Amino acid sequence: MASILYVCVRPEQGAADAEHRSFRRALGVPSLDRWNLLDRPLEQSIFDRYDGIVIGGSPLNVVVDERSDLQKRVEADLESIARSAIDGDLSAMFTCYSIGVVTRMLGGTVGTAVPESTRATSIRLTSAGTADPLFAASAPAMSVLTAHKEGSIEPPPGAVLLATNDDCPVQAYRVGDRLYATQFHPEVTPQDFVDRMAYYRTTGYFDPHEYDLTAERVLAASVNGTDLLGRFREFVSDQS
Template identity: 45%
Template sequence: MRPFLFLSARPEVEAVGPEYESVRRAMGVDASRLEHLRLDVETLGDLRLDEYAGVVVGGSPYNVTTPDAHKHPVQRRVEADLARLAEAALDVDHPLVLTCYGIGVLTRVLGGTVGTLHGEAASAVEITLTAECVADPLMGVLPERFDALVGHKEATERLPADAVLLASSAGCPVQVYRVGRRIYATQFHPEVSTHDFVARAQVYRHHGYFPAGELRAVSERLAAASVTEPQRMLRRFVELADT
């Protein structure tokens, strides 16, 4: 069986390993089937998509809405690599999931709009599936409403023309969409448990996702949340990519 590829873009080294493990556990694969490339460290290069059953892109503190003149050269390279990946996957409808930061890159590639109107502080929010989601092979296995973990400063404000909206929340109208048959973008984090997210909040407590002085209160709220469904997305992604 072909391996999967996980692409991370977190410069904070203490967050890299835990994110990989969260994705691997949620996918239900062992380390031998999930290769890992840190885009903040090395370039994507000449990626052969056909060598992988599917690709998952993780989150990042980077924001696509940051003016280009203020973006670090590494961020500009990461975004160029992710845009190139998205375009290649779109050409052949290759299984791909882009999470959080990745949805912003894909939205721009497709001609949609990303802005800061619908940012959400680090928290658990209720996700509502759309009517179009019922027949979707990946998202259709989830209940109509469930809680997911979010923490982002930007979001899709205008859905790309060819995208199918699959899920929303009260504060963020575009939480998940699909392009083609097998390319998905999600604003919330499908990989993390509440324990994982509490640990991530500690790493990013000074990044503006919540007031740093409220770390303890935020951590307690996150730990008390019931988040059971989102990880099923990545396990289902593996099932579909392997068929």
């Protein structure tokens, strides 16, 4: 079986632990190694030790007035992973905050004009998405969970747009053959998402006064985004 590493960029311990479990379950692996970038810098040895890397979400944002030294270092490490995937050394899937890091690295624009609240949403696959090894099985559309304050109106130079919707035009793209990036969260079930909401109740992803209503709507949703990570595991195995 191919070796896959989960890279964590969440400062909240409980949310990070839960996200780790979500990725392990969605990937369909009995165990999943973890690297917390907020605690320790990336070591170059991981590029020899792992065939694939999945990067979780974060309350960090690319669009900020000033980045701390820690955030700058974290983003430099994420860019190192992206370059390795672009070079074909491994396969990687960037999600949530980290899609913005990759977009900026490639010369694209990340802004605050296309946020999405905490909810389930439908995304449409592009013609490239319907032919993609990971996304094709979900054509013509996917139901996914999302919550973000920033995003992009168009993919960065060199990226192939795989999925879109009216609210946030760049939902997923591929760079080369082995780098994937999603604005949405492919790892979570509705229950996972509601559990995560407790950690971010007052951080601007939803109206805290409508917590119960938002949670009720999320729990009632039917999503199929987690299928993507199972296919990513198979893709990594095929490439290794």
